[in-house]
Amino acid sequence: MIRRGWDAIARWRDARMGEEGDLWHRALVDPTFLRVVGPVRGRRILDLGCGNGYLTRRWARAGARSVVGVDASRASIALARGREKARPSGARFLRCDSTRLTGIPDGSVDLVASNMALMDLEDAAGSIREVARVLSPTGRFVFSICHPCFDLDDRSMWVVERQLYREQVWRKVSNYREERSVEVPWKISESDWGYTLTYHRTLATWVRYLRAAGLVVVRMEEPAPLPEVVRKSPQGRFLLEIPLHLVVEAVPLRLAGAARATGPQLRARGSRTSGRTSRAAARRSGSRGRMRGTGSARRGPTTGS
Numbered sequence: 001m002i003r004r005g006w007d008a009i010a011r012w013r014d015a016r017m018g019e020e021g022d023l024w025h026r027a028l029v030d031p032t033f034l035r036v037v038g039p040v041r042g043r044r045i046l047d048l049g050c051g052n053g054y055l056t057r058r059w060a061r062a063g064a065r066s067v068v069g070v071d072a073s074r075a076s077i078a079l080a081r082g083r084e085k086a087r088p089s090g091a092r093f094l095r096c097d098s099t100r101l102t103g104i105p106d107g108s109v110d111l112v113a114s115n116m117a118l119m120d121l122e123d124a125a126g127s128i129r130e131v132a133r134v135l136s137p138t139g140r141f142v143f144s145i146c147h148p149c150f151d152l153d154d155r156s157m158w159v160v161e162r163q164l165y166r167e168q169v170w171r172k173v174s175n176y177r178e179e180r181s182v183e184v185p186w187k188i189s190e191s192d193w194g195y196t197l198t199y200h201r202t203l204a205t206w207v208r209y210l211r212a213a214g215l216v217v218v219r220m221e222e223p224a225p226l227p228e229v230v231r232k233s234p235q236g237r238f239l240l241e242i243p244l245h246l247v248v249e250a251v252p253l254r255l256a257g258a259a260r261a262t263g264p265q266l267r268a269r270g271s272r273t274s275g276r277t278s279r280a281a282a283r284r285s286g287s288r289g290r291m292r293g294t295g296s297a298r299r300g301p302t303t304g305s
């Protein structure tokens, strides 16, 4: 049987993600994503496209001041609320579209975090505008997506060539410039397939969307697999050479401008030095700014591995 949309695969996804994430989340994307997110204590966080909300709840437990998970899928939000009820963390869950975050006031969020959801949003530009609206002037937007240069769904593939003593791995990509949506198949049981839509955009388009919303990129990371992925996933060792995911941090343009004007601050931030160093740099620059010193990812061939 074929099912379509996020609601149709929500239960299967929830069972797979649990409270820790599946293999690709837990041991590939999340370690880098969470490192870029950084400490969350005292922060007001919005988890955009939260799915079953396992990270939303983790941030609530880690001492965030408030955490709201939003998702357009009614079934996913129901499952997230069910988990929250069974083991309360303080997280809240709202069903709404990413382009209209109703109930989230302007400038009320310190961190919008979105793990592996943005490439699945039909109106990514509108969603990023909405992110910029809810972000506080010193807020940050951290998101992970399928790598726009290396993971183009059916237009990218591994090529493995074997010579006598060595193996060479290539990632073949075609039609990179063509932005389009494609259906992603998920094998949800022996006889059932679920399909969801995903949208390829070029790297330049992502940066353009951010700039149009008044946000600029200050950091990019390309997650590398932990040994568990290399051991367990058929693609694991290829991922050591070529990344399939991208983690991006963007901040309001005004803030980035302020950081540029106070060079040491930006350098301290960029190199993710300790909170103490960041604060020292901020003191040197005479600015308080933002340097407070606080400190199934997709997607293998449908099985997510």
Ligand SMILES: C[S@@+](CC[C@H](N)C(=O)[O-])C[C@H]1O[C@@H](n2cnc3c(N)ncnc32)[C@H](O)[C@@H]1O
Residues within 6 Å of the ligand: 006, 007, 017, 025, 048, 049, 050, 051, 052, 070, 071, 072, 073, 076, 096, 097, 098, 099, 114, 115, 116, 117, 120, 121, 122, 296, 297
């Ligand atoms: C690949 S899942 C990621 C979920 C979660 N962040 C995780 O890592 O497990 C993408 C999520 O985006 C949500 N989504 C898709 N379109 C949306 C929209 N327009 N507004 C809000 N959420 C949306 C889906 O319902 C789905 O839960």
